Amino acid sequence: MRRLIFVLIVGVAGLAVLLSLGAWQMQRMAWKQNILDTIETRVAAEPVALPIQPDPEADKYRPVRLIGEMASGELHVLVSMPMLGPGYRMIVPFVTDDGRRILVDRGFIRSADKGSVRYTGQVEFLGNLHWPDETDGYTPPPDTVKNIWYARDVEAMAAALKTLPIMVVLSDHPINGSSVIPMPIDTASIPNNHLQYAITWFSLAFLWAAMTAYFLWRSRQNRELT
Template sequence: MRRLIFLLVVGLAGLVVLLSLGAWQVQRMAWKQQILDIIDARVVAEPVALPLNPDPLADKYRPVRLLGEMAAGELLVLISTRELGPGFRVIVPFVTEDGRRILVDRGFIRAAAKKSTRNTGKAELIGNLHWPDETDSYTPAADTANNIWYARDVVAMAAALDSLPILVVLNGHPINGSSVLPMPINSASIPNDHLQYAITWFSLALIWAAMTAYFLWRPRAKTES
């Protein structure tokens, strides 16, 4: 009897834990979808002038219109996409009409175009403010000798290009005469895999419940036989 009680307690405790993890993933899925909806709504809003002091939280994804000059110099961020293959994001300094020097993510170039010359000069740009969270303890340090970065670290890139830590990612309209392919912000590139995780936990809960029932039934079946 004690063995049956022990198996029942362990079985119920494990079932509660697995169901709780599944329910938590369902909640996370709803939370993530809310974030994606906010991103989609902000990205397509009407562009405004660059705020005087953009806030990384309140102004993230805000569409802005820039008037000024694309300055010389660029940083290349190594990336690879399923559609485009390996290449680089091109991050350049941009000086606005009011004299602020910020960062602009011009978009994608193929690896073969790394040493090509890209146009600079006066421009009117439309893009979205962004402070990407792409760095962690495993991110390699930038190879500054070969101008290869492994993540968009806004603060570090701003220091390297002597600009403010403000990044604008251009939308889907390329600069005239530019071979750089814009990579606009959109929610499609942000995964929401919490439904898969929830199904996994609920499936494990079902398996755990079946195994618990089997181990509880087996001693009884042996006794009856």
């Protein structure tokens, strides 16, 4: 009898844990989908002039139209592009027509183009406001000698390039030329695999319940034989 009770307790506890993990993944799926819907809605909005004081929450992903001067100076963020291989995101200073100096994520350059000369001067383009959350306690500090950063950090990059802590990611920019590939904000690179994870946990819960039922049945059969 004690063995049956022990198997039953372990079985019920394990089933509860697996079902709770599956339910948690379903909640995460809804949370992630809400984020993706927010990004898509904001990115698809009509471009506006750069707000006077952009808010990192309310204005994140907002499309803006910029007119001003692409200034000299670049920060290179190490990334890898599918089909293109390793390279760098190019973060540059931009001076708006009203005199504000901000950051612009100009796009991707291959490693071989790191030292190439790129256009600076007067330009007009579209982009999206962004405050990337890419740094954590494991992010290495930038190599300032080789000009290699390992994540986009708006505050640190603004200090390095002497700009406001505002970043605009180019959505398209014809003056970039062939050496710079725009990396506009979209949801294609943000996976939402939580449904698959939920199915995995619920499947494990079903198998756990079946195994528990089988062990209980076998234990009862053995008791009856003895």
